[in-house]
Amino acid sequence: xxxxxxxxxxxxxxDGQPYYIGKGSGKRIDRPHTSTLLxxxxxxxxxxxxxxxxxxxxxxxxxxxxxxxxxxxGILDNIKINQxxxxxxxxHSEEAKRKISEGNRGKKRTPEQCKxxxxxxxxxxxxxxxxxxxxxxxxxxxSAKISATLKRYFAERKESKLMQEQKNG
Numbered sequence: 001x002x003x004x005x006x007x008x009x010x011x012x013x014x015d016g017q018p019y020y021i022g023k024g025s026g027k028r029i030d031r032p033h034t035s036t037l038l039x040x041x042x043x044x045x046x047x048x049x050x051x052x053x054x055x056x057x058x059x060x061x062x063x064x065x066x067x068x069x070x071x072x073x074g075i076l077d078n079i080k081i082n083q084x085x086x087x088x089x090x091x092h093s094e095e096a097k098r099k100i101s102e103g104n105r106g107k108k109r110t111p112e113q114c115k116x117x118x119x120x121x122x123x124x125x126x127x128x129x130x131x132x133x134x135x136x137x138x139x140x141x142x143s144a145k146i147s148a149t150l151k152r153y154f155a156e157r158k159e160s161k162l163m164q165e166q167k168n169g
Contacts, residue, residue: 006056007049008063011039018067020077021047023060036077 009029011020020036022028029044038044048059068074092100 004050004052004055006051006053008047008051008056008059010045010047010063011036012043012045013039014043017075018063019075021060021063021067022078023056035079 005025009022010018013019032038067076069076069078
């Protein structure tokens with residue numbers, strides 16, 4: 001039972017409608033979130049507790065899918081369907097890639113949309129990022145994660161170029 005320390009919770013509005021679904025352990029339900037406001041204690045509800053991590057992930061995902069995010073026309077403030085879907089190193093399955101490809105087939109992007117895809121970084125953008133990071137304290141863990149991600153990115157890019165060169169002969 002020691003592994004069953006997780007729970008799934010919801011934040012509800014004045015009308016009793018959920019507006020955020022989450023998974024947690026300990027006092028997670030009482031901690032602030034970046035994407036939504038923390039409601040008064042009486043509107044923080046544990047839906048089910050005593051769950052394993054996998055059971056909690058499954059229930060959280062099912063409830064978010066049921067109520068849908070505002071991004072998808074639903075009622076929830078949740079940004080992601082679950083936090084693991086966007087983790088570093090996470091990749092789409094072949095089936096998901098196929099569905100995305102089929103959904104995009106035949107779509108024509110406007111010149112404005114094309115500009116937003118892999119465009120060059122402008123001096124203005126670079127300055128905005130620099131200003132946003134001024135005064136940020138040095139965090140060795142964050143720095144190590146960024147370094148590892150960049151190393152992996154450039155290694156994959158180099159490998160891709162080598163494969164392309166071999167293919168073109």
